[in-house]
Amino acid sequence: MRRAALLYHPDGFTTAGGPMLGRRVAGEEFLRGLLRHGDIAELRALVQSPEHGAAFARHVAELAPGLAASAHGFDAPDRFDGAGTIFLPGAGMASYAWWRRRHRQNAFSLCGVTHTTATDRTMDAIGDLLVAPLQPWDALVCTSRAVQGMVRRLLEEHAAYLGQRFGATEVVGPALPIIPLGVDTAAYDQSEGARARWRESLGIGVEEVAVLVMGRLSLATKFTPGPMYLALEEAARGAAQRVHLILAGYFEAPRDRTIFLEGAAALCPSVTVHHVDATADPARREIWAAADLFTLPIDNIQETFGLAPVEAMAAGLPVVVTDWDGFRDTVGHGVHGFRVPTVMGGSGADLALRYAAGMDGYGNYLVGASLGVAMDVRAAAEAFATLIGNAERRRAMGAAARAHARATYDWAAVIPQYLRLFDALAKVRAEGAEQAPPRPGREPVPLRPDPLRAFAGYPTATLTPETRFVLAPGAGPQLLAARAGAPGTVSRGSLLPSMPTLTAMLARLAQGSATAAELAGPAPAAEAGRAVRGLMWMAKYDLVRRQP
Template sequence: MSETKRIWGTLDPFFEPGPVLGRRVANVRFLHALLERDPFAEYHFFLADRGQTDSLRRHLEGTGLPGTARCRYFDRRELPSRLEETDYHCFHLSDCITTQPALARLRNRHSREIFPVTGTIHSLSYANYGAPFLRHLWPGATGRDAIVCSSGPGRRVVENLFCWLRESFDLPPETPAPTLAHVPLGVDTDALTPGENRTDGGPVRLLVFGRISHHSKMDLLPLVRALHRLVSDGLDPTSVELVLAGWGDDNDDFLPTLKDYVANVGVGLTVALRPTEAEKTALFRSADIFVSIADNPQETFGITLAEAGAFGLPCVASEYDGYRDIVVPGETGLLVPTVGPDATPDVDELAPLLFDNQYHLLLSQRTAVEIPALAEALGRLIASPALRRDMGRAARTRVEKRFSWATVIEQYLALWNDLWAHPTDADALRETDHPMDMPYGRLFGHYTSRVLGPDTVLKAGRTGDAFYRGKDFPTLYSGMTMTIDPEIARKLVFLARKPIDSRTLMGKLMRVEPSLDANVVTNHLLWSLKHDILERVE
């Protein structure tokens, strides 16, 4: 591990414009917190296109964060050469699903040192995720690679995925896989702070913040049923107000139905769709209890619970997914028991043929948040301002210690350092191909009349002669500038003044240019053939 100049790399912008969703918020806040802490000499972004680069550059330049001045932006096609030239401390990806194994393969082949490659989990329940996780199980995976799980239950899902995939594909139990690390998501505890204690004497406000949809995150009807149970047992309906806020569609049929149910119970209802950050802060600071009864496997961590804790709110939450990591029952809030299936054969076979919202609805509707226990938890906190105050203070303290972004970044820094301790054999990894990466030459080589072989005889073409004398210039497309060097093509013309077989031609060029490998030279031969710089001799 290089100690002189630590460089952090990524393939992702972390910043995505669009709807305010948990994944997008978590990614951009991570990047801001990293650049605020600024532990690296440079930050290298290898992005997919110029649009991504320009968008991220503009965004970061507007933040004034300390590390922004040392951010460097590269075309992703530069990766092989940069990996050969640069000793990276680590690469971190905003999602473990898309490119992590491919990046590890590229690192194994080109980098002098096997640096850590890490990627984060988000939602894990999509029907097509078997293939992306299967890609992680391959001979080139090392202990220095890690999937970063935001919650303990999320980590267990990944463990279950690997176990299921090994069994399904008859892979040996020792098939290499990335390390599974546990680092939570964070919240900005400096910006999210408790408001003044409410003194208006109004109803107790129950805040629900998230996606307002019966097929995403949580079904809210059990909450309405629990409130109805409390009112039936004597609770004054005017003493409670339900506030629903977050992402939702104005034309969703679910919201009018929900409003009708709440009206029948008699409690007050406020709906705030797509609030701004300022409006969101005001909603949290004016609330008394935060309620989240997740029942959908899309949820993995539950960042809104950590945000509620930062605002000093006690939580009533379902005992589900990562909520267990955030809420300490009886101390920072109350967890409500849930009941679900241990097998889902009907959904398993249908899910690949359905839209995401369709099979997530089928799954969530067989996950029960126990309504009697939910009513009891709500009633207990509604009745006791002192308990709400004590739990809210404890929640704020816990979030400061465990879930502030400053704390989370320190955990990442420790993880990247610790991963270097895993032993690796770089030489054994160099030529390890990934079994799911397409070998295009092998698969499509028969499309052409012939393949370039060692005995193929070549000579300078007419364009090549003119190019060598400076009277013609080949067209080099922008997407090829990092692959083809016209000066190498010019040397090929010189070496092929007379007919010469490709084996001998390649050998002569590699003696002149020792830094070139056989693959690079072959690419130049074929490109030169394509552009009449060389021509084949029968």
């Protein structure tokens, strides 16, 4: 059994209380999979606040009662020294590398994971990997070959600029291994009667064919539905049975309801369209049972892996998807369903300029990019027609898809890949040399310096260990307590030493002048970093005075 650690923020590991976003689903399922299949003896969390620590404790107790779990803030990096690797649920790794540098760069590894890479914030985060103190024992997991290629291209372009600008001959980032997202495949086994119950509620006949779309229904951040409607219309016209389309999910924006529902009425009138809000159980887990095949014709650069087709395969559905990003890895063409060819063309330089300048928001940027992508509508129609008209083919592909999902994408198969990666990073960490180790006397984090050093030119004088202090007239324990008790005198008490330590300093000065080093030296080890600050606080309130 092993220790594990992760950066915990509820937004990254739960779908409760927020939109059903892919990264939230992936994070929620990752934590569940890690606790179930990771052979974990202890789980530690890096948290931003006590509230997040409490949420982490509740979450782990719900998933793995009795597991040793603890949450620690950023002021306690040493609590992760034995954890091996801290898992970060995103691509933003730079700030955590700088945080680690204040402590010890080879104390533990950092492992991030890609979700969407299209946002300006994510692209900046990826670029920052080359200038932040990431080490050879760190990794950014890419969930597909396509996203790995995109990240490499981004890093290569940024490295070329850094080399041109600063003369750097080698710019090294973290490792970029490929590990797919996972699902709990058993959760997609359908209960007895679910198919009949859902199809009856939707008015779908026993011999009729239902095509399912599952996910966020959004033109901006998911896909353009028009080409799918054209392909379904062509297939439905030639079908011997009625064809239904189930749009299961939520409309991201009010206009999406019009685009998806009225667009379907205009472009595929031969298909009966249903909308099901599948953001919560039981619909989220059961709606798959109503369908005969699944489709998701992505044409959007927002997508990087595509979890929904894997969920569909786990549910035993054949899939029709575009030959796009992660689908190219997950769906075997002609085996688990069909991948429809796509083509991209033209220049997007104007889109990049408008997005960078703030002229276009993220949604408009994505829609603009999707204008340069086309799915082969005729090939999609042929794929739909093949599956709509052949129940035996649907059953065979669905069975192959279910077996593939269980063997490859169940967390029982995915979590061991992470554990092997963590072990490999530990070996590199034990044997490797630091890149750009901190230098004595220099700021470990140059652009987030110690403020009392960075602004040392502001005051009349600066404190040194040899600076001498004397007791102010009348100062003692009673005056200390009175001034500490006045409103506003102690605004950040946790940053100051304890009252006994301050009292001990006053007692020492009652014997005569002393240096800052002599006054701070006897402080308890736990207060060593706060003792000098306490001395300055007493100087601020005229309990002690600097000796000229």
